[in-house]
Amino acid sequence: MGLNINKIREDFDILKKKINNKPITYLDSACVSLKPRQVVEKINSYYNEFTACGGRSMHRFGNRVTDEVEKSRGVIKKFINSKKENEIIFTRNSTEGLNIVTKSLELKKGDKIIQTDKEHNSSLLPCLVLKENGVLHEIVKSNDDNTFNLENFENKMDKSVKLVSVVHTSNLDGVTNPVKEIIKIAHDHNALVLLDSAQSVPHKDIDVKNLDVDFMAFSGHKMLGSSGTGILYGKEHLLNGFKPFLIGGETVTDSTYNSYTLEKIPHRFEAGLQNYAGIMGLGEAAKYLMRIGKSNIEKHETNLNKRITEKLIDDVKIIGPEDSSLRGGVFNFNIEKTDPHELALMLDESENVMIRSGAHCVHSWYNAHNLDGSARATLYFYNTEEEVDRFVEAVKKVSKLLL
Amino acid sequence: MICLLALIVFGVLGIFSATHRIIAKEALDCVFRRVTLRKCTTGLDKRLKSQITGKLMRSHPKTAKTVYKNFEIISWFFTLVLIWSLIQSGISGYNYAIYGNCNGKTNGEEFCVFDPAGKGKFSTLASNYSGPVVFPDIDDDPSIGPKDAPVKIIEFGCFRCPYTKKAEETMKQVLDYYGEDILFVYRDFALSENHPHADVHAEAVNCALDQEKYWEFKNYMFETQTTMESHTVEGMKKLGEEFGLDTQKFNKCIDDRDYKEEVENDLIAGIKAGVYGTPTFFINNKTIVGPRDFKTFKKIIDEELEEWD
Numbered sequence: 001m002g003l004n005i006n007k008i009r010e011d012f013d014i015l016k017k018k019i020n021n022k023p024i025t026y027l028d029s030a031c032v033s034l035k036p037r038q039v040v041e042k043i044n045s046y047y048n049e050f051t052a053c054g055g056r057s058m059h060r061f062g063n064r065v066t067d068e069v070e071k072s073r074g075v076i077k078k079f080i081n082s083k084k085e086n087e088i089i090f091t092r093n094s095t096e097g098l099n100i101v102t103k104s105l106e107l108k109k110g111d112k113i114i115q116t117d118k119e120h121n122s123s124l125l126p127c128l129v130l131k132e133n134g135v136l137h138e139i140v141k142s143n144d145d146n147t148f149n150l151e152n153f154e155n156k157m158d159k160s161v162k163l164v165s166v167v168h169t170s171n172l173d174g175v176t177n178p179v180k181e182i183i184k185i186a187h188d189h190n191a192l193v194l195l196d197s198a199q200s201v202p203h204k205d206i207d208v209k210n211l212d213v214d215f216m217a218f219s220g221h222k223m224l225g226s227s228g229t230g231i232l233y234g235k236e237h238l239l240n241g242f243k244p245f246l247i248g249g250e251t252v253t254d255s256t257y258n259s260y261t262l263e264k265i266p267h268r269f270e271a272g273l274q275n276y277a278g279i280m281g282l283g284e285a286a287k288y289l290m291r292i293g294k295s296n297i298e299k300h301e302t303n304l305n306k307r308i309t310e311k312l313i314d315d316v317k318i319i320g321p322e323d324s325s326l327r328g329g330v331f332n333f334n335i336e337k338t339d340p341h342e343l344a345l346m347l348d349e350s351e352n353v354m355i356r357s358g359a360h361c362v363h364s365w366y367n368a369h370n371l372d373g374s375a376r377a378t379l380y381f382y383n384t385e386e387e388v389d390r391f392v393e394a395v396k397k398v399s400k401l402l403l
Numbered sequence: 404m405i406c407l408l409a410l411i412v413f414g415v416l417g418i419f420s421a422t423h424r425i426i427a428k429e430a431l432d433c434v435f436r437r438v439t440l441r442k443c444t445t446g447l448d449k450r451l452k453s454q455i456t457g458k459l460m461r462s463h464p465k466t467a468k469t470v471y472k473n474f475e476i477i478s479w480f481f482t483l484v485l486i487w488s489l490i491q492s493g494i495s496g497y498n499y500a501i502y503g504n505c506n507g508k509t510n511g512e513e514f515c516v517f518d519p520a521g522k523g524k525f526s527t528l529a530s531n532y533s534g535p536v537v538f539p540d541i542d543d544d545p546s547i548g549p550k551d552a553p554v555k556i557i558e559f560g561c562f563r564c565p566y567t568k569k570a571e572e573t574m575k576q577v578l579d580y581y582g583e584d585i586l587f588v589y590r591d592f593a594l595s596e597n598h599p600h601a602d603v604h605a606e607a608v609n610c611a612l613d614q615e616k617y618w619e620f621k622n623y624m625f626e627t628q629t630t631m632e633s634h635t636v637e638g639m640k641k642l643g644e645e646f647g648l649d650t651q652k653f654n655k656c657i658d659d660r661d662y663k664e665e666v667e668n669d670l671i672a673g674i675k676a677g678v679y680g681t682p683t684f685f686i687n688n689k690t691i692v693g694p695r696d697f698k699t700f701k702k703i704i705d706e707e708l709e710e711w712d
Binding site for chain 1: 456464471
């Protein structure tokens with residue numbers, strides 16, 4: 001069943017906004033997605049109806065918060081099809097989840113981490129830090145069209161590899177890596193796999209049981225939730241072996257002046273007062289996405305990306321494969337002799353078309369390719385054909401001026 | 404170059420707003436980098452360029468393209484204009500501090516932004532005098548108040564000058580307020596170049612002195628300044644008649660130009676004292692130019708009285 005975009009857009013008040021009497025065209029959802037009314041209302045309900053501490057206070061407001069947070073956990077469990085709810089840890093964002101895993105594994109000198117050459121700084125940097133302790137770090141070079149090279153990956157694998165920390169769908173070019181195969185190969189070598197799924201979970205059906213992934217981190221703000229929310233999924237037995245590096249309120253069951261007893265997972269990883277409103281909103285966002293259906297979302301974005309690619313292929317240099325079906329909802333590009341920042345600023349200023357420009361937190365890739373940056377339009381299910389046509393026309397118009 | 408322009412503009416706006424202060428700091432960093440032959444890394448130049456041309460694109464795409472292509476030249480132009488404006492503002496500020504008027508001593512009647520009410524305006528005399536400054540004395544001109552008063556005010560005024568007329572009310576207030584503490588002398592500074600027959604007016608008022616009606620006729624002259632149908636010799640005679648002077652005596656005094664030398668001497672004395680416009684007041688050894696308010700006079704007079712005590 002296709003998407004009823006007009007009906008969906010009714011849920012997004014921000015899309016009715018006009019600037020200088022022109023509608024806005026928001027094409028930066030890979031950075032932050034827009035929020036439907038249902039999510040905003042859910043977040044507001046915490047502040048308007050039952051503001052309280054969760055998991056501590058026994059009064060009716062406190063109990064309601066505890067109940068709502070655990071309901072959200074249950075929704076997320078269903079959303080990614082994990083075995084148990086205690087495998088779902090609420091975090092602030094993907095970055096926090098990726099840091100928790102990379103640091104908690106306590107890798108030793110000589111242990112090896114494998115990553116792709118398109119890792120987001122949030123995934124790359126925690127691994128680079130470990131190099132200072134003698135941990136080895138190797139990069140799997142992509143194919144020329146930026147798709148994953150499974151052969152290169154296999155060649156890198158050996159007994160010393162303890163962690164394969166890879167991006168699931170790249171925010172650079174929208175390419176989705178063959179993680180099922182990657183996980184299989186890694187497990188064959190007794191290595192654990194951590195997925196950066198910030199760009200895949202909002203757009204694709206994800207089944208962690210089927211993938212057999214060990215850890216997976218993603219953000220709420222890219223999937224209709226509020227900023228400051230994220231999820232770390234981890235297999236129960238692995239999480240149980242972790243020592244949390246951030247501890248305090250709600251992470252212990254007891255403490256003396258000399259000792260403490262850690263809470264069970266996932267609470268031992270959720271230190272301090274949580275972003276209850278955000279967590280509730282994230283649960284609501286997951287429900288909203290499940291109602292729409294991720295396969296519908298993916299299909300819609302791919303169609304829109306195909307439309308853009310066909311219309312702009314002769315005018316721009318696309319980052320990633322030319323085949324739009326391999327790039328999901330990401331259209332990352334450069335126009336020869338033009339500065340991507342100037343392009344993005346002028347699209348916004350003249351046509352209300354909002355895209356992102358720069359190195360998109362993948363500086364390492366841009367440095368390796370001697371590029372300062374690029375302009376990136378990213379799609380989501382609420383975008384329309386009319387909007388992408390507006391974007392295409394605007395790019396053509398602005399590029400004429402810049403050249 | 405846009406960064407320098409932004410630094411100046413946002414630097415000024417930053418005095419009043421924290422948001423603009425941040426942009427000014429960015430601009431400063433950018434300018435510093437450019438001066439030290441490094442690339443501006445803040446992106447401010449690109450941001451400003453793109454935002455300006457982007458805005459223009461909405462309504463004037465061709466103009467936007469021209470602006471974009473020639474942005475550096477346009478930035479230079481506006482920067483130079485801005486620097487020129489700042490220099491002019493500095494000069495105006497200096498003039499205001501020294502002469503009480505932004506336009507200096509040669510354009511006393513022009514508008515001054517620091518003085519919108521025009522309290523510092525004066526009628527100008529273009530003088531070529533380059534000799535030593537000679538402080539004026541009371542001469543034999545008519546005066547009000549005791550000769551040994553602690554504060555001597557010598558006014559150089561012109562009967563046809565609107566600013567001298569404007570100062571009349573203030574001087575009346577000053578004399579009423581300070582009474583015996585002030586010796587007030589009015590000396591003629593007839594600006595005939597700007598106001599035709601100004602010398603005739605001055606001579607005519609002096610003629611009233613012969614009939615001991617100097618101060619009264621002086622007041623009458625200023626009162627009728629704007630309504631006078633004619634500023635000629637005949638006009639003066641008609642005015643004397645209306646006022647009730649002995650016309651025979653008065654008209655003869657005017658026709659014979661009895662006070663020609665007196666009026667000329669006053670003008671020379673004024674020029675030697677550095678007077679460049681009317682009204683000019685010498686309050687002991689301090690000077691006020693233009694029809695300032697009572698508070699300005701009071702401040703100086705009080706200081707003089709305090710010093711005298």
